[in-house]
Amino acid sequence: MISPADAAKAAGILFLAVIVQVSILDDVDILNGRPKLLLVTVVCVALLRGAIFGAVAGFIAGFIADTGTFTTLGFTSLLLTLAGYWTGRYGETTGRDRAHAPLLSVAVVTALYQFGALVLHFMLGEHAPARGVLLDGLVPTVVLNVLLTFPVYALLRRLLPPAEWGDRVREVRLLG
């Protein structure tokens, strides 16, 4: 069960991440890579609070980001919803208590996010430079996001401590 305090903290963090992303980081280009603080934050929140929380957080954060930048509404929401859900499921099952889970999740989700964004842009008939995104920019973006994960996850772990075993999702099938 998610407490209102957790929801409020997550909302504050995500709002801050949106503002930093659209005002500062979207302008940063390091070796064709662009750090995606918002994506990293959603992934970390989802790992700490589960699939539903991750999906809702991703949707709302994406909606605010799309609003602030006049981009097609729902575009970032869709990608971040799926990113939050998938990461949350991974955190609830396979990735539970694994130290490398945040780094692995961010790396995989960043690659999928970039690919998903490319496909969506292509489907909407917009400019979709596959070479620039997948060949030139993917590896630097993944590296930058993984580097961002260390401070972001550490901070979020303090603000949203992992749920106790008793609070976690119980999905144990008793056989026999």
Add this chain to the structure above:
Amino acid sequence: MPRNRSVSAVPDATVSRARPQPFPSRNRSALRRRAIVGVLVLLSLILITVSFRSPATGAVHGIQTAGATVLRPFELGAERIAQPFRDVYGYFSGLVHAKRENARLRADLDRVRQQLIQNQNAQQDYSTLLGQLHYIDSPQFPRDYRPVNTRIIARAPSEFDQHVVIAAGSGNGITLDTPVVTQDGLVGRVTALSSNAAEVTLITDDESAVQARDLRSGAIGLVRHGQGQGQMILDRVGKESDVRSGDVIVTAGTQSKQYPSLFPRGIQIGQVVSVGQTDTAPYKAIQIQPYVNFASLDSVIALVTKKRIPVAP
């Protein structure tokens, strides 16, 4: 979790085991989870559809405008906090290329100084001739435009989108299609608007096309994005036209009554870096390097016209 198992303890009695039931709590949890995600995905798709079909009008646009207005102070605050760090980065980044750039600029200065003398002579002749002809002209850049200097407060959230959000809107006299420039050259035009913010679609966007001309030869073409990221081309220039590397490309203003240009005449766009042509293509392949560095845009100037733009009857 209760287990549906009943066992009779009576010897020789029939041992009955109830049919295994599904795990209600697990199923309910999974169902709820999937339902929530499904609803969110569906909502996102609806938003994309509505927003994509009517990007500049309707309720969705109203929500976006209201949201942008609410976010604006926060974006401005973040921008101000980041500015000193950005300046420091820009300073050191500039130092790396300073020596080479200095040599190039000195050469440019010599060339431009000679050009200036020629241009001043030409300008004097031009003014004299205009006066003698009582010539009525359309709005001229920059004389007939009021500059609205403004800061960029948000950028597109991905490398796919070629637009920025500026901190000035309809309250500052900006309207849809207002041209936006920097001191280096053309940046783009306003494509969405609220009272205190506006979206500027850059000329590097694949939806943008600017009527342009070669300043030296007068060849007319369309400047639009090229194949690579940040690449621009001058398209629709016939093979018979004389365009050379190093030529300066500026906005052409309106050349066609049917398709009036949104940009005033004479704003510099970029420099030709390569010219080629093939036997099969009907036009020259001209690549240009924009003067504006779109990767480090910080402040821009929106050009609000002071003079009515003539409309063809």
